Amino acid sequence: MKFVRLGPAGSERPAVVAADSRGIERTYGLDPLTADIDGPFLASGGVEATRRALAEGTLPELTDAGNLRIGAPIVRPGSIICIGMNYAAHAAESGAEPPRIPVVFLKPANTIAGPYDPAPIPPGALKYDWEVELGIIIGSPAVYLASPKDAAGVIAGYVVANDLSERAYQIPGEAGQWTKGKSLPASTPVGPWLVPADELDPAALGIRSRVNGQVRQDSKTSDMLFDPAFLVHHVSQYMLLEPGDLILTGTPEGVALSGRFPYLAAGDLAELEIDGLGTQRQEFFAAVPGYNPQTGEAL
Known part of the structure; x- marks a missing residue:
């Protein structure tokens, strides 16, 4: 299903x-x-x-x-919880050591977008970057879970997600912050599908991205430092997970931050896919000040 x-x-x-x-x-x-x-x-x-x-x-x-248009396969979640640098090679291309424990941060839920919706590049953005990620959908309330085995039981299913990031806001200088770089409108395309957890083994799925038809990322979820059940268990020690919440499990190597590829520009087409979960596509355009990406109208 x-x-x-x-x-x-x-x-x-x-x-x-x-x-x-x-x-x-x-x-x-x-x-x-x-x-x-x-x-x-x-x-x-x-x-x-x-x-x-x-x-x-x-x-x-x-x-x-x-x-019919395909929207995100879940309504706006209560929380989007993100895991940073969960692939060793991506940590290396970012100039960091692989973390010994999961790096956790939050992303606003109003960044959710459909998997094929046109994607705005924010006004003034210089380094807009793609990140294909396996997304976990939570199916029941969870807090202080006893083990990863228990955590596996609260996973409702899996999705493809793109954690679009403006690196110029995220990283350099004293004002660089992950929240600023990852909170932009329509910066979390999700879908096309939600596949139930008991119909998909997330252990070794192919995970890929392409920009304008050229391969950027090509890895497997087995390259994760921390697998989905471990992540759900870990996150539950620090916050209440609610049904419908989305956990993004990190991206493999091959993003523009590596310096090997140009950042996204208006007119680019990104395709992101995970085995068994489908392919999403976004065509990027330059947003103007005051543009509402949800309605296409001026604010």
Whole structure:
């Protein structure tokens, strides 16, 4: 199963993509089960309820799904928790030693965007960078988990995410801060799908990015310093995780910060993919002051 949200930004409709008896993928509306793909849906057994409904044939097929915009596969989460430098080679290209414990920071939830939405480059940005990441969706409340084994049980599923970062705001000088560099509007494209945790092994997935058709990142999730279950356990020691929260697990080597590639510019096309989770694409444009990336209108 692949959970999706379809329709205009702010008015997405929950749906699921599943293969029929002939192996042909079809899209079905989840309206009989839920108003949206959110924390309450995940925490109340929504994944299993969807399986039962598919088996019983009670979900309506969305024959026009191919004509609809694909939004982020979850509603805006309560928290986006990010892990920095979780691949040794990326830490090295960033000029840092691999961390001995996870580096954790937060990103505003209002940065979520659809996987194919046009992506704004902020006014004045000089070093806008891509980061393909495996995203973890939390499925039940969790705090002070006893072990990574317990943590695995609270993971609802996985997504592809792009942690877009303005390095000129993030790093240099006394005003350089990770929050400033990673909080820009529409800087967290997510999707296209949410795949349930019991249908995907995150241990050794191919994870890749391309810019204008040229490979930038090409690694495996097995290169992570800290795996998803360890990360969920670790983060739960410091904050309450709620259903629908998103944890970004870090990016492999191959970003522009390495100095090997140019930073993103208007007109560039980025493609990011993870095995089993699909491919997202963003075409970048130069935003103007006062532009609202959610509506396309002036503020």
